[in-house]
Amino acid sequence: MSKTIEKWINEGVKHCENAKFEAGVKCFSKVLEKDPNHTTGLHNRARALSRIGQLEASLADFEKLTQLFPTHATFIGDFAVALHLNNKNDLALFHFEKALKLEPTNSYRYSSRAFFKDRIGDLEGAIADYEKAVELDPEDAIALNNKGLVEEKLGYKDKANQSFERSNELVGYDPTKTNPLPKIGNKAPKHEPTKPINRWDVIKSVFTKEGFKDFAKFTKGLVKGNKG
Template sequence: MSRFLKTGVVVLMAATIAVLLGACSSMPSVAELEALPMPQPSHQQLERVLSGRGLVDDTDAVILPAEDVFALSEPMREFLERYVSRRAGDGTKLRQLLQAIFHKGVLGLEYDPFKTYTAGDTFLNQEGNCLSFTLMFVAMARALSIDVYINEVDVPPIWEMQDRDTFVFYKHVNAVVNLKRGESKVVDLNLEDYDVNYRQRRISDRLATAQYYNNRGVQFFYQDEFPEAFRHLRKAIELEPDVSYLWGSLGSLYRRAGLLREAEIAYLQALRLSHRDFVALSNLGRVYTQLGEPDKAGQFHRLAKSFRETNPYYRYNQAKEAFDAGDPEAALALVKDAIRRYRKEHRFHHLAAVIHYRLGNMKQARSSLKYAAKVALDESVSGRYRHKLDKLVAASGS
């Protein structure tokens, strides 16, 4: 079986500026959220941030992009005709398609987490991130009459250790192919970002298209091309106006441009749509700091700190940092705290096993590896842990 296929019941986009938290994260209580100064934006305020005032020269002349992100180019159709037998079964067509996409002598698609393209441009450039690949693959698979849909995966939050107040949430997407007899296969460009343990769900083509425009907007955002960033982020919101993190991206654009009141409105709208959008909460604290409103800023910052300190993935990242710094005792205490908060993450138990092994605690190392294998839903991951456990048992003679 190709390494790009995973059997599963399925259920980056590479990085986006914001997203949802996993079920294991410690979220603010209703009382804490209600205590925050979060007025609902008025219709007039929302119209102002959606106009692009301050970001574009003429708000009345803004033309939003209108790309068919799933469109097949003529070279793509020729590619399918040449490398995939339409008379074959879906399983064979899927295998032939993936071999042609990834074989160095054919298309040879390369992974680049920072490149978001349409299906046609991904094929043309022979590179792209997870969203780019998924758009291209889904378009090609559907042209072959393969039953396929887009799957969104909640990847655990990552803290940037250079800035302990900064945490990055990613959304990862891949494709799920439904074959005969109820069998499903996950097709993923970057399996390192995927785990069957993660929360995941089927999403519509419309939402995937909005994510495309969001990613493109973020790319322009980091290049300080504010008019283009606005056009793309505005298009994303036009497609999916009730998705909180799209408003969060727009808020971050306004904040980067120094338009803090507009940023505030966009973040407040994100929070109106989802109180679970913790990135918007954190960013609002920074906006109020910049606006010179310390009381409001303090409320948001305290909530962000509480979330950070009680989140198991933050403790896990701290444990890895301590271990790499040569302090296994501190690392062990931190990873134990992560496990106490969330026992079903196999990575936590695997790290505990590694630390115990370094400290010479062979019995505890074996126990942690055994539990890691137990909670890993992916059989290949579980198998790797069992293999490590067998080697550890053999080496310790017990």
């Protein structure tokens, strides 16, 4: 990477970290003028574009990434989320499943599809995916917590409580106490199951594993505004 391109990448990331996404897009665009297939430039511009509501342009960058890297599960999974944010749910499902086929033993892929299914109203499908995620990673307290949230929606109170209790045990959280919620390593704090949470809280908890750690930052406003 040339020093000039590296400088623009670093400046773009810094702008986005400070919520100056339009400035970030300009920096990443400079990178892509020099190198149209620059992976980091494409990936970051796609996310920054989604953050300022330019979803069609964001999708174009994500699509190019998946064409350049047709077996890169992270790029395909990110593209799936961007498609969903643009209400292209059939295509989103196709790409969620493609990412999962590429990484069939990655519990995060099931959690991602579960989150999507929850948002489109396939609650039973979401539970099935969360159960598979937990089967692959029994210590995934976030998947257990989110499974409980979906079970609550369906009125499965006993099952929901079991999921919450198992999640609480894994993080050492006692819901009867008023102490701040603990962090699970570098993951987002687990949510107290007895209180309602908004959709942004859910996406924060789902998209914290490796491969999607900062995508939520770029899509916060759009996801928060989505009905689900």
